[in-house]
Amino acid sequence: MTIYDIFFLLGGLGLFLYGMSLMSEGLSLVAGSKLKKHLTPTHT
Secondary structure, rough: OOOHHHHHHHHHHHHHHHHHHHHHHHHHHHHHHHHHHHHOOOOO
16 A cells, blocks of 8 residues: 555545535535424424
C-alpha cells in the first residue's frame, strides 16, 4: 500500500462523508416538521 493509496482512501472517505451530510441536510429541509414529528418519541 503506497502513500497514494492512502490519499485516495482518505479522499474517498471525505467525499462520502461530505455527501452524506449534504443528503441529510437536504432531507431535513424537504421533510421539515413531518420528519421531526415521526422521529420524536410519543410517550412522555
